[in-house]
Amino acid sequence: KNLMGDLPIIDNVHIMLVISLATFILASTPARSFSILSSIRLGSSRKMSVLHQSTTDLSFGSSTETNTDATILIGKKDILKQMALQMALPTFDEVVIDGMLEAGTTSTTFLPGHKISLCQLPDSVTRNNHPLSVHKITNFVESSFTNKGTTQIKVGGVKYPGPIASAVAKAFPLYNRKTHTKGTGASTAILTCLDDNLKPLDCPSQDASAQGVRLACRLMDSTPEEMTTAAFSDECRKIAEEFKDTVSMTEIVGEDLAKRGYGGIWGVGKAAECPPRLVIMEYNPSSLSSQETVALVGKGIVYDTGGLSLKSKDGMSGMKHDMGGAAGMIGAFLAAVRLGVGRKIKLLLCLAENAIGPKAFRNDDILSMYSGKTVEVNNCDAEGRLVLGDGVAHATKHFDCDLVVDMATLTGAQLVATGKKHAGILANSLELEQRAINAGLFSGDLVYPLVYAPELLNEEFESKVADMKNSVKDRGNAQSSCAGHFIESHLAENYDGGFLHVDMAGPGSKDQRGTGYGVGLVLSLLEARGFS
Numbered sequence: 001k002n003l004m005g006d007l008p009i010i011d012n013v014h015i016m017l018v019i020s021l022a023t024f025i026l027a028s029t030p031a032r033s034f035s036i037l038s039s040i041r042l043g044s045s046r047k048m049s050v051l052h053q054s055t056t057d058l059s060f061g062s063s064t065e066t067n068t069d070a071t072i073l074i075g076k077k078d079i080l081k082q083m084a085l086q087m088a089l090p091t092f093d094e095v096v097i098d099g100m101l102e103a104g105t106t107s108t109t110f111l112p113g114h115k116i117s118l119c120q121l122p123d124s125v126t127r128n129n130h131p132l133s134v135h136k137i138t139n140f141v142e143s144s145f146t147n148k149g150t151t152q153i154k155v156g157g158v159k160y161p162g163p164i165a166s167a168v169a170k171a172f173p174l175y176n177r178k179t180h181t182k183g184t185g186a187s188t189a190i191l192t193c194l195d196d197n198l199k200p201l202d203c204p205s206q207d208a209s210a211q212g213v214r215l216a217c218r219l220m221d222s223t224p225e226e227m228t229t230a231a232f233s234d235e236c237r238k239i240a241e242e243f244k245d246t247v248s249m250t251e252i253v254g255e256d257l258a259k260r261g262y263g264g265i266w267g268v269g270k271a272a273e274c275p276p277r278l279v280i281m282e283y284n285p286s287s288l289s290s291q292e293t294v295a296l297v298g299k300g301i302v303y304d305t306g307g308l309s310l311k312s313k314d315g316m317s318g319m320k321h322d323m324g325g326a327a328g329m330i331g332a333f334l335a336a337v338r339l340g341v342g343r344k345i346k347l348l349l350c351l352a353e354n355a356i357g358p359k360a361f362r363n364d365d366i367l368s369m370y371s372g373k374t375v376e377v378n379n380c381d382a383e384g385r386l387v388l389g390d391g392v393a394h395a396t397k398h399f400d401c402d403l404v405v406d407m408a409t410l411t412g413a414q415l416v417a418t419g420k421k422h423a424g425i426l427a428n429s430l431e432l433e434q435r436a437i438n439a440g441l442f443s444g445d446l447v448y449p450l451v452y453a454p455e456l457l458n459e460e461f462e463s464k465v466a467d468m469k470n471s472v473k474d475r476g477n478a479q480s481s482c483a484g485h486f487i488e489s490h491l492a493e494n495y496d497g498g499f500l501h502v503d504m505a506g507p508g509s510k511d512q513r514g515t516g517y518g519v520g521l522v523l524s525l526l527e528a529r530g531f532s
Contacts, residue, residue, distance in 0.1 A: 055186045056147065056172045058214075060165065060206045062192045069149030070115040074140055075156030076123050077101060079196065083156045084118060086198060092116065106140060117144040121157075128422065132157065134167035134444035135421060141171035141189075150188040161193035162205035162530030163444045166520040169210035173513055175221035205339060205530020209523060212335030213516035216327040220514025224303035224320045228274040229351040232300060232323070236279050236330060236349065243337050246284055253277040262394075263367040264375070264386035268307070269352025271360035276352035276387075278394065281333065282345070289342030292402045295395035296333065296522060299384045299408030300326030300351035307354045307380030308362055322384070324508035325408035326351065328518025332526075335519060339528045346399045350387035354380070366466045370394055371490035376463040379471035384410050385483050386470055389490035392499075396492035403432075403498040405525065406487055407518050408505075413480045415506040422448040423504040423517070426484035432498045436525065443520030443531055447502065450481045457482045458489065500525075 073083045084097045091111055100107035100118050108117040119140035125133050137155065145151055155164050168191050193201045219227060219235065233251060240249035254275035257266040262278060269276025279300075301322040305311060311319070326349045333347045361367070365377045367386065371393040375386065388406050395404050418424040422440070425447045427433035433449050440447035451457075460472040460482045468489065472482045484501035491499060507517045523531040 055176075056145075057186065057188045058169060058172050058191065058210055059188065060191050060210075061202075062152075062190070062200050067150070068152045068190070069113070070117070070146055070151040072117045072119065072141065072144045072151060072153045073156070074119040074121065074137055074154065075194075076121050079156040079198075080118055080120055082198060083154060083194065084116075087116075089114075106144065108144065115146060119144060128441075128446065128448065130163065130441060130444040130446065132164070134163055137164065137167040138170045141168055145171065145189065147187045150190065153189055153191045154194060155191070156194045156198060157196055158193040158201060159195065160205075160442070160530055161201045161203045162209045162523065162528070163442065163520055164193050165191060165206035166209045166213050166516070167444055169213040170217070170516055172214065173221055174214050174218040177223075203530045205335075205523075205528065208335040208338040208528075209520060209530070211338070212331035212333075212519040212523075215334060216324075216331035216516040216519055217514045219327040219330070220321050220324055220509075220516075222320070224353070227302055227320070227323070229269070229272075229277050229300070229302055229353065230274050232302060232326070232349070232351050233277060233279055236281060239330070239334055239337070240281060243283075246286065247281060247337060248284075249279065249281045251277050251279045260370075261368065262370045262390045264369050264388075264390040265350055265352055267361040267365065267367045267377075268301070268354055268383040268386050271307075271357040272353035272355040274353060278391065279347075279349040279351060280394070281347040281349075283333065283337055283341075283347070284344055285340060285342055287342060288344070290527070291343075293344040293346065293400060294526065295346040295348065295392075295399055295401045295404045296329045297348045297388060297391040297395055297404065297406040298326030298329035298350065299323065299388050299406070299410065300349045301384060301387070302351060302353050304354045304381070304383065305356055307383060308356060308360050309380040309382075310356065311381065318509065318512065321509045321514055322354075322409050323351070324504060324514060324517065325384075325406070325410075325502075327514065328407055328504070328508070328516065329522065331516060331519040332522035335523055336526055336528055339523075339530075341523075341526050341528050343526065345526070346395060346401065348391045348395055350391040352383075352387055354383045369490055370397075371492070373468065373490060374466040376466035376469045378469045382471040382483075384408050385486045388487045392487055393490045393492065396495040396497075401495070401497055403500065404491065404495075405500045405502065405522070407502040407522075409508045410503045411480045411483050411505060413475070414503040417450060417480050418448040418506065420506040420510075422446040423502050423507055423521075424448060424450045424480050425503075426450045426452055426481055426488070426501040428452065428488065428499040432500055436500055436502075436521075439521055439524035443524040445507070445517055445519070445521035445524075447521065450484065450503070451478050452481065453478075454485045454488065457485055461486060
């Protein structure tokens with residue numbers, strides 16, 4: 001751009017003619033002639049996909065190269081070569097394929113009327129990663145997808161297609177409020193998962209998990225003026241109405257929360273224009289494959305200003321994602337119902353906006369929680385644990401649960417502890433901790449354990465005038481674990497089942513978008529088809 005700006009006008013015209021001629025030659029030349037130049041195309045492809053992802057229809061099955069405009073092949077090197085050879089295209093022979101595989105992890109070439117991208121997964125991964133490194137699958141699709149026509153996406157070496165569908169779905173978020181998008185209209189992506197023998201895998205988990213992920217992403221990406229507590233509740237109601245034979249929904253709204261003792265949810269959300277609410281959904285399948293009843297509790301802070309402990313300008317931006325736990329839970333719930341999971345599920349979404357105003361709760365207030373315990377507020381920006389405390393108390397007081405799982409974008413300290421791809425988990429038994437780790441490795445929604453030691457850490461919440469404070473004395477003392485233990489302390493006293501806390505502040509967001517994290521993890525915990 002700078003070079004052209006320094007040249008005379010006539011030279012600019014000449015340059016544009018040369019670029020046009022080169023583009024024509026590239027579009028009509030056999031693949032072998034320029035396959036080594038393929039990586040140059042990838043930067044612009046990524047930009048276009050970000051602009052147009054909301055117009056992409058994602059489906060599952062198989063298609064032939066003759067009725068598609070592009071093909072993206074993803075797999076480890078050996079199986080990727082087999083997949084490429086299987087295409088059996090005249091100018092796409094072994095010499096071209098070998099050259100592309102040696103060119104780098106991602107290489108693209110163009111045949112007449114067709115674009116082909118080869119994306120290599122690592123041959124081996126460490127013990128804390130999914131065997132197919134599903135995060136790379138998402139990145140490959142984002143960078144290689146062209147938003148026009150129909151693209152066939154094939155992933156080889158797959159045993160269980162559900163996690164692969166989730167990874168691909170993360171590349172196609174639905175929410176977009178751009179008034180102008182450059183390029184063409186709607187596009188279609190068709191995902192086919194192939195086993196080690198390159199045979200297509202047909203499993204309903206692909207569509208169900210993708211729908212759950214894209215729902216979670218859409219809810220997180222919507223603006224807070226649109227995705228209010230009432231709007232979130234409406235999304236839940238649509239699911240209950242669609243599956244009315246197996247799903248029921250009730251909710252406790254506004255001042256009814258205060259009257260019935262839900263001091264955490266009411267205290268956090270009472271200053272907002274749209275009142276807080278506790279949404280309760282129950283799934284009772286027609287037949288049971290497991291006697292385990294699972295309660296899923298999601299933090300749904302639709303916007304977090306920090307309350308009277310006001311966040312900074314930079315710290316507040318992006319806080320529409322603070323309902324990522326609830327979004328992941330409703331996405332997982334929808335997918336589980338679609339798949340007919342054979343166990344009872346209780347879903348509790350703690351929805352509130354942590355706003356400022358005359359009615360806002362304050363530092364030094366004492367809240368009476370649904371557990372019966374009192375909490376002295378010393379940080380209005382540690383609100384997630386307050387609403388979740390009421391949620392887990394309701395779950396264990398009113399339902400005969402075997403396992404309670406809460407999920408939340410809870411602490412910034414989680415990113416320090418376990419990073420941006422692994423959620424931090426707190427489990428009250430070693431068996432449950434390992435179950436969660438395995439579910440993360442299976443689904444690709446990775447987790448890693450935090451320190452579990454309530455007898456050592458609960459002293460961080462010591463209060464002189466209440467049962468506890470809501471924020472730690474020492475922020476350098478395992479504060480992500482402390483936050484999980486705070487929630488755990490509000491379980492019913494007679495509850496003796498499993499408790500799993502999932503802090504997904506890091507993996508819940510990426511590049512200003514929600515990731516749909518948690519859908520696959522929960523489906524794997526529930527042993528849904530395609531996820532176990």
